[in-house]
Amino acid sequence: MLQFVDVSKRYAHGAPLALSQVSLDVAEGEFVVVLGRSGAGKSTLIRCANGLVSPSSGEVRWNGRSVTAARHRELLDLRSEMGMIFQQFHLIDRLDVQTNVMVGRFHDLPLWRVLIGSFPAEVREQARQALARVGIDHLAEQRADGLSGGQQQRVAIARVLMQRPKLLLGDEPVASLDPVTADVILKLLKEIHQQERMTTLLNLHDVRLAKQVATRIVGIRSGRVVFDGPPDQVDDARIREIYGAAE
Numbered sequence: 001m002l003q004f005v006d007v008s009k010r011y012a013h014g015a016p017l018a019l020s021q022v023s024l025d026v027a028e029g030e031f032v033v034v035l036g037r038s039g040a041g042k043s044t045l046i047r048c049a050n051g052l053v054s055p056s057s058g059e060v061r062w063n064g065r066s067v068t069a070a071r072h073r074e075l076l077d078l079r080s081e082m083g084m085i086f087q088q089f090h091l092i093d094r095l096d097v098q099t100n101v102m103v104g105r106f107h108d109l110p111l112w113r114v115l116i117g118s119f120p121a122e123v124r125e126q127a128r129q130a131l132a133r134v135g136i137d138h139l140a141e142q143r144a145d146g147l148s149g150g151q152q153q154r155v156a157i158a159r160v161l162m163q164r165p166k167l168l169l170g171d172e173p174v175a176s177l178d179p180v181t182a183d184v185i186l187k188l189l190k191e192i193h194q195q196e197r198m199t200t201l202l203n204l205h206d207v208r209l210a211k212q213v214a215t216r217i218v219g220i221r222s223g224r225v226v227f228d229g230p231p232d233q234v235d236d237a238r239i240r241e242i243y244g245a246a247e
C-alpha cells in the first residue's frame with residue numbers, strides 16, 4: 001500500500017503550499033487518477049510517491065517503509081518496486097528501442113553492463129517480450145528519436161515492464177499525445193494494470209479518459225484533496241469543485 005500521511009510541500013520560502021496536509025492511502029490493485037487544474041499539485045503528489053520530490057512535512061510510505069526517510073541504497077531499493085512514466089517519455093534518443101527498454105533492468109544489473117550496453121541474452125529476450133506486449137517489437141532496432149510520441153511512450157512502458165514494478169506512477173503520461181493516441185496508450189495501461197494487478201497512480205488532464213480507466217479518482221485543488229471517490233461520482237458539480245470557476 002502507498003500512503004501519504006499529512007504530506008505538505010512548499011518549494012521555496014514564501015511560496016504557496018503545492019501540497020497541503022494530504023492524507024491518502026492507495027491500496028494494492030487500485031487504479032487511481034489524480035485530477036486538478038494546472039498548478040493544483042498533481043505532479044508534486046505523484047513525485048512525492050517515489051521520493052523525486054521530498055515533502056516539507058508529513059511522510060510517504062510504501063508497504064510500511066518510509067520513502068521520505070529513505071536515503072541512498074534504501075531509496076533505490078524502494079524505487080526498484082516503482083516504475084514511472086512521464087509526459088516527455090525520457091528515452092535516450094541516440095540509442096535503439098531495445099536498448100532503451102533493457103535500461104529498465106538498471107536496478108539489478110551491474111552498472112558497467114548498462115553503460116556499455118552489454119546485456120545478457122535473458123534480458124534481451126525479456127525486452128523483446130516487453131516490446132511485443134506493447135505492440136512494437138518490429139521497432140526494436142530503430143533509434144528512439146525517430147519514433148512518434150505514441151511509439152515513444154510505448155517504449156517507456158516496455159522499459160517499465162522490465163522492472164516488474166508493483167507500483168506504476170505516471171506524471172501526465174498522455175499529455176503530449178493527440179487524443180486518439182492518448183486513448184490507445186491509456187487503454188494499454190489499463191490492460192497492463194488488469195493483467196499484472198499493478199497498483200497505478202497517475203495524473204491526467206482529461207476527465208473523460210480518467211473516468212474510463214480509473215477505479216478511483218482523487219481531485220486536488222490548490223494542494224488539497226477536495227474529492228476522493230469512484231469515477232461515477234464525478235459529475236458536473238464535482239468537476240466544478242475540483243477545477244473551480246474559469247478565470
Ligand SMILES: Nc1ncnc2c1ncn2[C@@H]1O[C@H](COP(=O)(O)OP(=O)(O)OP(=O)(O)O)[C@@H](O)[C@H]1O
Binds near residue numbers: 018036038042043
Ligand atoms: N520544482 C519546482 N520549484 C518551484 N515550484 C514548483 C516546482 N514544481 C512545482 N512548483 C509549483 O508548485 C505548484 C504545484 O505544481 P505541480 O506541478 O505539482 O502542479 P500540477 O497540478 O501538476 O500542474 P500541471 O498540470 O500544470 O503540471 C505550482 O504552483 C508550481 O508552480
